[in-house]
Amino acid sequence: MEKKLIIAIDGYSSCGKSTFAKIIAKELNYIFIDSGAMYRAITLWCIRNNFISDSYIDTESIIYGLKDVNVSFIINPETNTPEIFLNSENVENEIRSLEVTKYVSKISQIHEVRTKLVELQRKIGAGKGIVMDGRDIGAVVFPNANIKIFMTASVDIRAKRRFDEMKAKGVEVDFEDIRNSIIARDIADENRDISPLRKAEDAITLDNSRMSVDAQMSWIKEIIEKKLNESCN
Numbered sequence: 690m691e692k693k694l695i696i697a698i699d700g701y702s703s704c705g706k707s708t709f710a711k712i713i714a715k716e717l718n719y720i721f722i723d724s725g726a727m728y729r730a731i732t733l734w735c736i737r738n739n740f741i742s743d744s745y746i747d748t749e750s751i752i753y754g755l756k757d758v759n760v761s762f763i764i765n766p767e768t769n770t771p772e773i774f775l776n777s778e779n780v781e782n783e784i785r786s787l788e789v790t791k792y793v794s795k796i797s798q799i800h801e802v803r804t805k806l807v808e809l810q811r812k813i814g815a816g817k818g819i820v821m822d823g824r825d826i827g828a829v830v831f832p833n834a835n836i837k838i839f840m841t842a843s844v845d846i847r848a849k850r851r852f853d854e855m856k857a858k859g860v861e862v863d864f865e866d867i868r869n870s871i872i873a874r875d876i877a878d879e880n881r882d883i884s885p886l887r888k889a890e891d892a893i894t895l896d897n898s899r900m901s902v903d904a905q906m907s908w909i910k911e912i913i914e915k916k917l918n919e920s921c922n
Contacts, residue, residue, distance in 0.1 A: 700840030724823030
């Protein structure tokens with residue numbers, strides 16, 4: 690029987706975790722799960738229902754309404770990649786807005802939200818053969834993952850990547866707004882009470898500030914090959 694791995698990729702926002710994870714999953718014919726997209730989908734649901742603003746969070750309504758929220762991934766037949774659905778609606782593009790980015794860290798701090806999504810993530814990963822990216826995958830969701838990567842890059846480079854991504858989609862954005870949003874997200878992620886952003890003790894750091902995608906793939910392929918060889922011996 691072919692050995693299947695669980696590969697956990699954690700790290701800071703806009704480090705290219707999803708792009709990296711998607712390519713790995715495609716190379717191995719594994720399932721890719723974007724855990725950050727799941728939290729963004731819940732955040733979008735909160736925004737649409739006026740459960741959150743700059744001045745308040747209606748935590749009680751969020752917790753009560755979670756039972757009626759369904760987050761799932763469906764493969765796009767044209768691109769052969771998974772896209773996220775919120776209650777049967779494709780929200781793959783809408784969850785990337787600056788408004789969602791502004792509030793997602795606050796929503797992810799709600800215990801009941803994390804419990805719901807971690808349970809779902811573990812169900813998806815039960816059969817192994819998955820690549821999942823997020824901020825607490827290696828430390829919390831899959832502490833026994835076969836391979837754990839912690840990605841980082843400089844703030845300016847991450848801001849430029851997000852700026853270029855938004856511009857490519859035709860969204861008018863200001864670079865400094867994006868940069869400030871990323872800095873605020875880093876601070877919130879590192880200091881939240883529930884599952885703060887931390888590098889797992891056995892995770893391997895990947896600083897891709899000056900690395901091309903091809904260079905990153907060459908790097909991870911060596912790690913995967915070594916892990917698969919170990920499992921066969």
